[in-house]
Amino acid sequence: MVDCCSTPGLMPFEQALETMLAGITPITEVESITLTESLGRVLSTDITSPINVPPHNNSAMDGYAFAHASLAQHSSLILVGRSMAGQPYEGACGKGECIRIMTGAKIPADCDTVEMQENCQVVDNSVKFEAPRELGDHVRYAGEDINKNQVVFSKGRRLSAIDIGVLASLGIQELTVFRKLNVALIATGDELKALGEPLGSGDIFESNSYALAGMLENLNVNVINFGVIVDDEAAIREAFIQADALADAVISSGGVSVGDADYTKLVLEQIGEIAFWKIAMKPGKPFAFGKLPNSVFFGLPGNPVSAMVTADLLAIPALIKLQNCLAVPPIKLKAKTLTDLRKSPGRMDFQRGVISYNNNGELVVNSTGSQGSGILTSIASANCYIVLPAEQGRVKAGEIVNIRLFERYFA
Numbered sequence: 437m438v439d440c441c442s443t444p445g446l447m448p449f450e451q452a453l454e455t456m457l458a459g460i461t462p463i464t465e466v467e468s469i470t471l472t473e474s475l476g477r478v479l480s481t482d483i484t485s486p487i488n489v490p491p492h493n494n495s496a497m498d499g500y501a502f503a504h505a506s507l508a509q510h511s512s513l514i515l516v517g518r519s520m521a522g523q524p525y526e527g528a529c530g531k532g533e534c535i536r537i538m539t540g541a542k543i544p545a546d547c548d549t550v551e552m553q554e555n556c557q558v559v560d561n562s563v564k565f566e567a568p569r570e571l572g573d574h575v576r577y578a579g580e581d582i583n584k585n586q587v588v589f590s591k592g593r594r595l596s597a598i599d600i601g602v603l604a605s606l607g608i609q610e611l612t613v614f615r616k617l618n619v620a621l622i623a624t625g626d627e628l629k630a631l632g633e634p635l636g637s638g639d640i641f642e643s644n645s646y647a648l649a650g651m652l653e654n655l656n657v658n659v660i661n662f663g664v665i666v667d668d669e670a671a672i673r674e675a676f677i678q679a680d681a682l683a684d685a686v687i688s689s690g691g692v693s694v695g696d697a698d699y700t701k702l703v704l705e706q707i708g709e710i711a712f713w714k715i716a717m718k719p720g721k722p723f724a725f726g727k728l729p730n731s732v733f734f735g736l737p738g739n740p741v742s743a744m745v746t747a748d749l750l751a752i753p754a755l756i757k758l759q760n761c762l763a764v765p766p767i768k769l770k771a772k773t774l775t776d777l778r779k780s781p782g783r784m785d786f787q788r789g790v791i792s793y794n795n796n797g798e799l800v801v802n803s804t805g806s807q808g809s810g811i812l813t814s815i816a817s818a819n820c821y822i823v824l825p826a827e828q829g830r831v832k833a834g835e836i837v838n839i840r841l842f843e844r845y846f847a
């Protein structure tokens with residue numbers, strides 16, 4: 437186990453993240469899928485465009501196409517044909533001539549400029565142009581979006597809805613992606629009751645696995661939910677062994693602190709190995725990272741806020757690397773805090789806030805109020821973390837603080 441620290445026994449947050457990512461070996465297995473199945477999947481090869489997009493010069497307006505040199509000599513041009521989207525004009529369009537053209541229709545080789553119909557007067561077969569045009573006006577050029585043989589998306593990219601549209605515009609129907617990860621979720625605690633069960637004295641509804649499963653949905657992994665495992669060493673060992681046999685990654689929550697019923701770390705040590713335990717961060721101090729024989733292991737603290745924040749800031753970046761996916765750096769800003777912020781030196785704080793612009797156009801942040809590790813609504817109502825360095829003490833209203841915007845899967 438690594439032991440180091442700003443606060444004795446606690447590993448600084450950045451060092452924990454770095455150590456954990458260094459311990460993750462990305463999967464290499466790939467599979468072939470159709471484009472319609474590809475949302476959120478991770479490309480296992482670069483995608484090179486087989487065609488120009490658009491494939492031909494086409495009009496950006498409904499109007500008239502002509503050679504720019506023609507209009508320099510005449511203010512009216514003779515209409516000789518019509519090009520519709522999907523039904524191009526294949527004839528000639530010589531000096532003094534123009535064609536009717538619709539948005540998206542192919543521009544004939546003889547033409548290089550388009551005028552919109554609102555600026556034209558048509559009398560019989562003659563089109564009068566009200567104003568001179570620049571060469572190339574309203575022309576969308578072949579390949580102006582994507583050139584043939586251009587690398588459009590790189591290996592490791594997670595495909596968005598827009599990416600799928602781009603790939604469809606290239607005519608791509610099948611893709612090779614990295615296989616989906618299998619991720620096991622285990623909630624530990626005698627007090628935890630599944631939804632639908634009656635709450636006895638001292639019980640609460642189990643909520644971590646629901647929120648975690650929702651966050652993981654955005655990573656497009658297969659979630660294997662083990663539900664609630666009671667605070668019993670043998671039961672937890674059995675659940676970890678079963679999860680390890682099925683999953684690439686095991687995420688537990690609860691039982692990772694120092695209480696009499698906290699078995700997570702003990703069992704991890706028995707059947708696997710711990711890389712580190714305890715981070716100088718708040719919330720999330722007792723987070724544990726390690727390995728089981730076949731999988732990587734993330735031991736999240738049970739407190740709901742601590743579980744979500746460590747999932748977001750530690751487990752998910754590790755899963756993204758395991759997926760062989762390129763990481764997208766978080767957006768970091770600075771803002772003026774509108775309230776005092778309570779903070780003791782020792783751990784890096786990830787307080788929850790709402791960032792916005794004030795009437796002077798300055799970025800300001802409001803705390804979401806009580807920052808207790810059990811107050812899950814402190815995340816639900818926030819849109820960012822207020823990141824306060826470990827050594828920082830109390831912050832006064834009006835001071836500038838570091839902000840990290842929430843990821844789209846979060847809150």
Ligand SMILES: Nc1nc2c(c(=O)[nH]1)N[C@H]1C(S)=C(S)[C@@H](COP(=O)(O)OP(=O)(O)OC[C@H]3O[C@@H](n4cnc5c(N)ncnc54)[C@H](O)[C@@H]3O)O[C@H]1N2
Pocket residue numbers: 623624625627628640641642643644645689690691692693694695698719720721722736737738739740742809810
């Ligand atoms: N003597 C010490 N006590 C504690 C320390 C410490 O350093 N010394 N650390 C505190 C910190 S910080 C945290 S965070 C918690 C984490 O403890 P555990 O990971 O062992 O979590 P539990 O004790 O099992 O649960 C804590 C809390 O969260 C509720 N919980 C647990 N799982 C769920 C779930 N799946 N859904 C909803 N709520 C859940 C549980 O009922 C408890 O209230 O330890 C501190 N203690």
Ligand code: MOO
Pocket residue numbers: 717718719720721722737739741742809
């Ligand atoms: O780290 Mo605990 O998460 O402070 O409550």
